[in-house]
Amino acid sequence: MNNDNWYQEQFFNDEFDYPRCENCGNPKIEAGYEMKLCKECREKLYRKPYPILIKLLGVAIVAVVIIALIHFPSSLNAGIAYERGLQAESEGKYVTAMKEYKKVVKRFPDSTIALASLFVTSYQNGEIDDLNALYDKLEGEEITDDSLVDKVNRTVDCWNKYYYISDELDNILQKAKNMDNDKAISLFQEYMNKNPEDISSATYYYGILLYDIGELQKAKKVIEGALKSNPDNYEGQLLQAEIYSEMGEYQKATDCCNYVLKHNVEYSYAYDTLARVELMNHEDKKGLKTARKAFQLNQKDSGIVATLAIAYHYNHNTRERDAMLKKFKKFKDDNTYDLDLMEGIFSGDYQWR
Structure with missing residues (x-):
């Protein structure tokens, strides 16, 4: 006898509408469930294997969760590092900020915001050799943070003003190595008169030349004049500190250093x-x-x-x-x-x- 249909055969009666098991017709349905099933059928249903599609979907979901959990700590750490960088930057601790931004860039190498922040702090720390590579990655990219855009633009301006060397100036620097002092000085003065827009970097190198040949008074005057209009030239401030120190003006030298450290x-x-x-x-x-x-x-x-x-x-x-x-x-x-x-x-x- 087929046990699955036995209850249907014994108790089926069109005249009565008793609650029955939806699978086999057994009137002894198990209470407490929305689907009306007897205990035997419910157990059979629960022992059925999951379809392969459901199994695969379940595995895929678990895999996604595992991957997310694996990457979440590093993403969270990068976010923490960025916040620490911002905090350090606000306190004038640019070395600390630079180190934190490097952590973010390591995790997200294409993050425009992280690269821009690293660009700014690298300049502030005098890491000039790193700027070209960072600028190349930023060129043409859109930065949505207006305050960061402003910092990047000001950094680029200072970079160009104080560190860019034109081909003509570079040629003069090379020639000056093999010239006597008077000719080298004359060459620098001629260049600065002809290129007033390049006065900052040219003045700095001119000051170095005068300092190196022992013309301290002239070097002092040249650098002081340049710093009046460009006090944010850190290298100029430190060169002036060296000149003051050589002349025994130690407090002025200290003031120049403290200006930068401020x-x-x-x-x-x-x-x-x-x-x-x-x-x-x-x-x-x-x-x-x-x-x-x-x-x-x-x-x-x-x-x-x-x-x-x-x-x-x-x-x-x-x-x-x-x-x-x-x-x-x-x-x-x-x-x-x-x-x-x-x-x-x-x-x-x-x-x-």
Whole structure:
């Protein structure tokens, strides 16, 4: 006998409308469920295998959830890093901000907002070599944040004004290396008269030339004039600090460094210059503390390493001095000026101060 139809055969009666199992007709339906089924049929239904489509769909949903969970932490971390970058930037901590934005770019390499923020902070930290690659990625892209657009535009303006070297100026710089001082000075003056729009970068290099040949008064006058109209030229401010320091005007030199640090409290080159000013002024402990701060912020610059070595020397710490000298010699940037300076100071052959 077919048990599935037994109840239908025994109790089927058109005259009565008792609730029955919708599958086999058994009047003993299981209470508490919307679908009317007896206990036996309900158990059979629950033991049925899932169709393959439902199985595959379920697996796909689980896979999507797993992938989302895998990527969610890194996406969340990138968001946190970006917020930290904004906070650091608002506090003038551009090294910290730059590091945070690099984390975001690593996770989202095509993020226009992250790249733009990294571009701005890289400039603020004097990481000029990184700007070209970042600018190439940003060129032609749309930035929806108006305040960020403004910062990028101002950064590009300063970059062009203070760091761009025209072919003509570059040619003069190359020629000046093999000229006597008077001819080189004349060449610079002629160029600046002819290219007044390029006065910022040309004036800076002209000031360096005058400084290098010992024309400190002339260099001071040239750089002071340039900074009156362009005080946000950080390299100009630090060059002026070096000139003031050489002339014994230590407070003015300190003021120049502090001007830069007011805008970026983590500008390693400002701390480096300030450390040399302090050491020149025989403030050896103070100079060592400042030199360590510069090194803490930037260990990739040979000049900063040289300053720390000199600071250790004047604080009679020869072990650390020699370690820094050894580290300096591993650089491949041909910084012969600082090498000669250190060797002269350490041997006693050169009276730096």
